[in-house]
Amino acid sequence: MFTSEGPTLRELAVQALSSVERGYDLLAPKFDLTPYRTPDRVLDAVTRALRPLGPFAAGLDVCCGTGAGAGVLRQVCDERVTGVDFSAGMLAAGRSALAGDDRSAAGPAVHWVRADALALPFAPAFDVALSLGAFGHFLPRERPVLFAQVYASLRPGGRFVFPVGAPPAVGSRVYWSLLGFDMAMRVRNALWRPAFVMYYRTFPLPDVLDDLAGAGFTVRLLPLTELGSRPDGSPRARMVVATRE
Known part of the structure; x- marks a missing residue:
């Protein structure tokens, strides 16, 4: 799962015993060399699904x-893109990584802002908000606050979008792997402080859709067909499109 240039087992252990913010500050220089980075094929699928929903400023x-x-x-x-994160290390790595990304070199500059996603410091100034792979860091009780903060940062008609994968089949290897990881994290957080909030099974789509509606969004799902289908023909991944009407 990890390349020889990626984090060592010791570095991962130190990160896992830190707070979320400190852990990502430590991991940041090697984050893009880990499996935790969103795969390019997912980024490409999201990009293609987003284009027809624009134009976005x-x-x-x-x-x-x-x-x-x-x-x-x-x-x-x-016109402009803003990235917000509470890890200074990840923001620094982002500045460096994006500077060498040829695929997006023709786009607008990125402004980097250090802030907590549960207290976003923005007026309703954005046409689209995107989030990738971060929702496991929020407990279910925090989700309505997060969605309300994104809602308040969007202009009327603005979209909040993110991909979601289909849940693994009960009893499959992936199912047991995710269940085992979440159980290990709960034990770790019960025995060690500061807590490191990262769970894979705390973002069930029905509850997420309810919380988005509660924040004021109108929601629809777009299949990301290029990411494949399940044996029953349903898509392996969808993109949630939540609109501030």
């Missing part, structure tokens, strides 16, 4: 990390 990458989502937004936004 201003885009916001929520919990931007090293800027994978900002790279997508540079391809679909005409």
Whole structure:
């Protein structure tokens, strides 16, 4: 799963025993060399699904990390892109990583803002907000606050978009892997402080859709067909499109 240039087992252990913010500050220089970075095929699928929903002037990458989502937004936004994250290390890595991303080199510059996604410091100034791979860092009770903050940052008609994968089949290897990871994290957080909030099974789509509606969004789902289909023919991934009417 990890390349020879990626983080060592010791570095991962130190990160896992830190707070979320400190852990990502430590991991940031090697984050893009880990499996945690959103794969290019997912980025490409999201980019293609976003283009017909535009045009967009201003885009916001929520919990931007090293800027994978900002790279997508540079391809679909005409005027400006902002990445927001609470890890200074990840923001620094994002500045460096995006500077060498040829796929998005023609897009607008990215402005990097350090802030908590539960207290976004923005007026309603964005046409589209995107988030990739960050929702496991929020407990279910925090989700309505997060969605309300994104809603308040969007202009009327603005879209909040993010991909979601189909849940793994009960009893499959992936199912047991995710369940085991979440159980290990709960034990870790019960025994060790500061807590490191990262769970894979706390973002069920029905609850997410309810929370988006509660924040004021109108929601629809777009299949990301190029990411494949399940044995029953349903898509392996969809893109949630939540609109501030």
